[in-house]
Amino acid sequence: MTVNTSPAPTRSSLHRWWAMLPLLLGILIGALAISSVATALPAIRSELHFSDTEVLWLVDIYSLTLAATLILAARIGDAFGRKRIVLIGLAGFAVLNAIGGVATSGLVLIIVRALLGTAEAFVIAGVVATIGAHYQARQRVLAYGLWTATFGAGSALGPVVGGLLADGPGWRWLLLGAVPLAVLAVVLTVWLVPDSRAARSQAWDVPSIVMSIVALGALVYALHEALASPLVAGAVGVVAVIGLIFFVTRQRRLADPLIDVGLFAAPGFSTAISRILISSGASSASVVLISLHLQDASGMTAAEAGLMLLPQAAAIVAGGVLAPVLLRRLRSGTATMLALLLQAVGLGMLALNPAAVLVPLAFIGLGFGVAGTLAATTLFDVTTVDHAGQVGAIQEVGFALGGGLGIAVLGTIAAVVEPGGVVAAIATGAVIVLLAAAAPYLGRGRARAGRNSA
Numbered sequence: 001m002t003v004n005t006s007p008a009p010t011r012s013s014l015h016r017w018w019a020m021l022p023l024l025l026g027i028l029i030g031a032l033a034i035s036s037v038a039t040a041l042p043a044i045r046s047e048l049h050f051s052d053t054e055v056l057w058l059v060d061i062y063s064l065t066l067a068a069t070l071i072l073a074a075r076i077g078d079a080f081g082r083k084r085i086v087l088i089g090l091a092g093f094a095v096l097n098a099i100g101g102v103a104t105s106g107l108v109l110i111i112v113r114a115l116l117g118t119a120e121a122f123v124i125a126g127v128v129a130t131i132g133a134h135y136q137a138r139q140r141v142l143a144y145g146l147w148t149a150t151f152g153a154g155s156a157l158g159p160v161v162g163g164l165l166a167d168g169p170g171w172r173w174l175l176l177g178a179v180p181l182a183v184l185a186v187v188l189t190v191w192l193v194p195d196s197r198a199a200r201s202q203a204w205d206v207p208s209i210v211m212s213i214v215a216l217g218a219l220v221y222a223l224h225e226a227l228a229s230p231l232v233a234g235a236v237g238v239v240a241v242i243g244l245i246f247f248v249t250r251q252r253r254l255a256d257p258l259i260d261v262g263l264f265a266a267p268g269f270s271t272a273i274s275r276i277l278i279s280s281g282a283s284s285a286s287v288v289l290i291s292l293h294l295q296d297a298s299g300m301t302a303a304e305a306g307l308m309l310l311p312q313a314a315a316i317v318a319g320g321v322l323a324p325v326l327l328r329r330l331r332s333g334t335a336t337m338l339a340l341l342l343q344a345v346g347l348g349m350l351a352l353n354p355a356a357v358l359v360p361l362a363f364i365g366l367g368f369g370v371a372g373t374l375a376a377t378t379l380f381d382v383t384t385v386d387h388a389g390q391v392g393a394i395q396e397v398g399f400a401l402g403g404g405l406g407i408a409v410l411g412t413i414a415a416v417v418e419p420g421g422v423v424a425a426i427a428t429g430a431v432i433v434l435l436a437a438a439a440p441y442l443g444r445g446r447a448r449a450g451r452n453s454a
Contacts, residue, residue, distance in 0.1 A: 031154025281406020319369015343367025
């Protein structure tokens with residue numbers, strides 16, 4: 001690939017990159033909030049006297065409300081300004097974390113976590129749409145690489161932070177420590193981040209908004225409950241499918257849909273979404289499965305197991321930064337395929353020896369960092385700036401559903417296959433990622449065979 005010589009950075013271009021600081025800080029706060037609670041659960045349960053059901057809700061409610069409100073948050077950003085919804089989300093982080101940090105009731109903490117998920121939806125929708133609107137070509141790849149690296153690192157470091165704080169100053173500092181970070185992010189956002197919104201006026205179709213929340217919320221809930229309550233999860237899953245069918249059908253009829261489902265017909269869009277689903281699913285599932293394996297089989301504490309996951313966190317950061325560098329030598333599709341192959345190799349190595357985690361987890365993280373960055377960038381490259389809010393919401397739903405689906409499917413395999421459930425689950429993940437890497441090339445081969453036979 002030929003690369004043009006870039007001019008010296010101007011003041012405006014430098015200001016554009018400074019704007020990434022508060023955006024990435026917002027992403028980091030949210031990623032830590034999602035993942036850090038897992039290792040702090042025993043301490044939280046002991047102090048607030050949670051039942052098993054309440055513990056489950058404490059973990060799941062954040063992702064549930066995040067996924068359910070992403071599309072609505074993106075539409076609000078398109079209509080009233082993406083910078084504005086980032087500020088709303090960050091202010092919500094500051095206030096809600098302060099309330100949760102002093103909560104003495106389990107119900108209050110669950111409600112706080114639910115509202116934090118909604119605040120995170122506003123932040124993510126605003127950040128990804130801002131990147132899509134203000135960065136072009138290779139700058140966009142680098143911006144999304146930094147986004148992927150930050151989110152991935154926060155998600156992987158969360159269990160470490162949660163374990164260390166729970167064993168040290170206390171679990172409340174998971175929330176209280178986020179308050180000054182959120183305030184700092186608000187100040188920097190006001191100062192540095194440019195605003196943008198969709199060029200055309202936005203319609204507000206209430207049935208579409210309600211059904212998007214119901215369908216996505218039901219789908220994420222079904223994924224999270226697949227192991228604990230399969231019958232309930234199945235019933236809720238049916239509601240989700242019916243809701244999604246109604247939503248898609250309605251969007252096709254509307255002149256100004258909440259989500260333009262025609263985006264999925266854009267060249268490469270559906271392929272990129274499928275790769276986001278699979279790569280994020282493999283990465284999330286490997287963290288959960290290996291963490292549990294290290295604690296159950298090796299007797300490690302939560303903090304010790306979290307520290308063993310650090311190679312994956314570091315590799316995700318490296319992958320996000322490496323993605324734009326690879327594009328100097330390789331086409332985006334080729335680089336993404338190689339990243340998925342690397343992820344499949346890492347999963348295969350784990351399946352052969354789940355106790356040797358250093359190199360395999362590094363491969364999985366590096367593959368996800370590169371593949372996630374390039375796939376997310378492709379979504380914006382094949383669409384227009386006016387679709388930035390919608391594309392950002394679709395992308396984030398893809399990452400959220402991918403993680404939930406990966407954990408649900410591979411976690412189910414690990415639970416029902418005895419003995420060697422973890423090995424079987426990880427090996428299955430390796431095969432799925434390998435097929436995702438090869439799918440575009442297999443499709444081209446079938447198309448050529450069809451032309452030859454004709």
